[in-house]
Amino acid sequence: MEYEITKDGSYTVIQLKGDVDLFNSPHSRQVILTCIEGKNNVLVDLAGVDYIDSSGVASLVEGYQIAKRNQTGFALVKVSDAALYVLQLANLDKVFPIYSSLEDAMKSGV
Amino acid sequence: MPNEILLKHWFPARPELMKQVRTLVQEAADKTGCPEQAVQGMVLAVHEAIANIIEHAYKGDPAGEISLKMQKNGSRLEFQLTDFASPADVSAIKPRALEDIKPGGLGTHFINISMDEVTYSQLPDGKGNLLVMIKNI
Numbered sequence: 001m002e003y004e005i006t007k008d009g010s011y012t013v014i015q016l017k018g019d020v021d022l023f024n025s026p027h028s029r030q031v032i033l034t035c036i037e038g039k040n041n042v043l044v045d046l047a048g049v050d051y052i053d054s055s056g057v058a059s060l061v062e063g064y065q066i067a068k069r070n071q072t073g074f075a076l077v078k079v080s081d082a083a084l085y086v087l088q089l090a091n092l093d094k095v096f097p098i099y100s101s102l103e104d105a106m107k108s109g110v
Numbered sequence: 111m112p113n114e115i116l117l118k119h120w121f122p123a124r125p126e127l128m129k130q131v132r133t134l135v136q137e138a139a140d141k142t143g144c145p146e147q148a149v150q151g152m153v154l155a156v157h158e159a160i161a162n163i164i165e166h167a168y169k170g171d172p173a174g175e176i177s178l179k180m181q182k183n184g185s186r187l188e189f190q191l192t193d194f195a196s197p198a199d200v201s202a203i204k205p206r207a208l209e210d211i212k213p214g215g216l217g218t219h220f221i222n223i224s225m226d227e228v229t230y231s232q233l234p235d236g237k238g239n240l241l242v243m244i245k246n247i
Contacts, residue, residue: 021157023126023129054219090216
């Protein structure tokens, strides 16, 4: 798994790439939680995710719940087909705010 | 009709090897001509079952070993996963309710939703555990 973090005003964008599975998800969890501590709104870009499992999904759910408690924004953007398939199996596509672009997420006021 | 063995693989219970196992299962499942989404589900189910063995049966011990056998009998694809850890409490293996949104607890749900039959049992003399998953194709 690779990741890249960029900042755009009040937004922190985390681009996750590759496989987010049991081997890599402790790292993705740490990246997500560290970005949330920064108090910025967090957008997780999943366009480059080839595979995600329940442990990777758990890191997203944890990030979402902590951001909600902190009253900061948290959304998924550009979700790859592979990631969307797994989110749909858990009905989480109806729980996470999901946007097709960073611009849409920012315009909506995440 | 005799069983057709599609895959036999014995590997250490280490997370870094899971991608390789996913590839092997995907290649074997692709050869059966199953629809892409069914293959995706089978790969996910096998992956999650292995993750459960690594995390819960072996508790992260990299010395643990796992045996995977995949075979086809007519329209039934059978996946057998064997571990040699302490016997698991089968009654405790259940998914969380989907409406109870919290991190974790989805692996068993992914297995159940992707497969048609799922059976957990213990090996004789407490020598480990056997998970059999069936997908009708």
